[in-house]
Amino acid sequence: MSIELPAKSKMRIFVVFLLFISAICGSTNVDTISGEVKIKNVDRIIDCSSQLVKTTSKITLENTGKAPLKNFLLAVESSVKDNLSFLGVKDSNNKDLRLSETVVKGYGDVRFYRVDLKDPLNVGSTAVVVAEAVLTKALQPYPTAITQQEDQLVKFIGNLYFFSPYHVTSQKTNVILNTKTIESFTKVKPFSQLDGTLVYGAYANIGPFTEKELSVHFKNNSPFLTVSRIERLIEVSHWGNIAIEEKIEIEHTGAKLKGPFSRYDYQQDHHSGPASVRSYKTFLPASAADVYYRDTNGNISTSNMKVKKDSVELDLRPRYPLFGGWKTHYTLGYNVPSYEYLYHSGNEYLLKMRVIDHVVDDMQVDELVTKVILPEGAHSIKANFPYPLTRLPDTLHYTYLDTQGRPVITFTKRNVVENHIQDFQLRYTFPTIFMLREPLLVVASLYTLFLCVIIYVRLDFSIHKEAHVKAN
Structure with a gap:
């Protein structure tokens, strides 16, 4: 049995459907690949010397169209888009350019970013921009397990060519390894090996979205420390202090330790466990004071603190060395003066601090x-956040002398690197009269206590009074 809707009802449903589709399309940037943009030259550096893969690409853009060029597209191939943690672009004056993620129809597996130029690129002119990208977990231990005495070997698999939606006239790639111990690497002429660097190219006339595997298998004993989770607590006080506490879970994600661990060999032979982590450095703000470093067993005394002009350097040494697959958990806390991070005008306050520290x-x-x-x-x-974050629902925190609870703002982010050490801003209103709340509560509590003591001393709580016999 079918029901025929009236013509007016059909029209209303159709209009609602169109509004729904337009709302969806309006919420997402959609771009097209311009055939008037050419890349004249790319000089690319792939740094694999640490646990992160850092790519720096110097791009020379050329406008071959008939109108000034206001923006262009960067593309990230599907094989590495899940490893991409940070992407930034600067112009020839080292000024940051605005990036916004976008989509291009027909390329669902590719991640696109639109880069807005500060000044439009005139017809027939060229401009140089520098794109920086950081990839996490792009170096895989190979083999995945080693003994205490063995070096750690890792494998990097990437793209030999600069992945771009535009035609590239010429490009050259340097892969920095900082080691001469290279087991194998991709050999596509022209190429050369200079100590710890592999040089590929120059390659001419590479078409859009061209991919060719670049594989390098080499020694890398740098610390492969991954912070599984860090919970950073910032407690703001208007009485001149900001308390910061970090609960850190850290893991060695390099090649796992195979076989037994000998403490004796590790202490006697300094070259034992070349891929292990004995200690590492953490940097705190220069005004940090009252620093503490402890785990579930208590304070960890195997650490050193050095005060510098622009920072406080902590040399943290865990209770035991970290080999592949080993974990540790600790708490790091300190205080900083509020006047360096908290600004106010009347009842309006601005807190400006880092999302995460080193x-x-x-x-x-x-x-x-x-x-x-x-x-x-x-x-x-x-x-106000410097990059996309996930803000969780606000909660309340209760401590001494609290009656309504202190508001707690929580935000989270995954896949974070050093490039994300940037400031966030928090604006709020706090009436100055509220500063007297806690002192008045203390005074009222003490007054009530003394009043109760006075009443208690002066009252007689005995059941009967003693008889007084008058002497004759």
């Missing part, structure tokens, strides 16, 4: 959770 050189963080505890009574809270 944990270890060439760090990679799987999950970051940052919590900001504001004073009780703060409201009209607005957050």
Whole structure:
């Protein structure tokens, strides 16, 4: 049995459908690949000397069209888009260019970014931009397990050519390894090996979206430390102090230890365990004070602190060395003066602090959770982040002398590297009169206590009174 809808109802449904489709399309950037953009030259550097793969591409753009060029597209191939942690572009004056993720119809497996030029590129002119990308977990241990005495070998698989939606006239690639121990590598002429660097190209006339596997198998004993999770707690006080505490779970994600571990050999032979991590450096703000470093067993004394002009350097040494597959968990805390990070005008306040701080050189963080505890009574809270983050629902935190609870702003991000060490801004309103709340509560509590003591001393709680016999 079928029901025939009236013509007006069909028209309404059709209009609603069109509005729905337009809303979806309007919420997503859609671009097309312009045939008027050419890449005249690309000089690319792939740095594989640490656990991160850092790519720097110097791109020479050419406008072959009939109108000024305002933007262009960068493309990331499907094989590495899940490893991409950071992407940034700068112009010839070292100024950051605005990036926005977009889509191109027909290329669902490719991630595109639209780059807006500060000044339009005139017809027939060229411009040089520099694109920087950081890949995490792009180096895989091979073999996956080694003994205590063996070096760590890793394998990198990437694209021999610069992946681009445009035609590339000429390109050259340098792969930096910082080691002469290279087991194997892709050999496509012209190429050469200079100490710890592989040089590929120049290659001419490479078409759009061209891919060819680049494989390098080499020695890499740099620390493969991955922060599985870091929970960063920032507690703001208007009495002159900001307390910061970080709970860090860290793991050695390099080649796993195969066979037994000998503490004696490790202490006697300095070359034993070349891929293990004995210690690492963490940098705190220069004004950091009252620093503590502890785990579930208590304070860890095997650490050194050095105060510098622009930072506080901590040389952290875990209770035991970290081999592949080994983990550790610790808490790091310190205080900083609020006047360096908290600004106000009347009842309006601005907190400006880092989303994450330095944990270890060439760090990679799987999950970051940052919590900001504001004073009780703060409201009209607005957050401004330097890059996309996931903000979780606000909660309340209760501590001494709290009656309503302190607002807690929580945000999280995955796949974080050093390039994400940037400031966030938190604006909120806090009436100055609320500063007297806690002192008044203390005064009222003490007054009530003394009043109770006075009443207790002066009252007689005995059941009967003693009889007084008057002497004759």
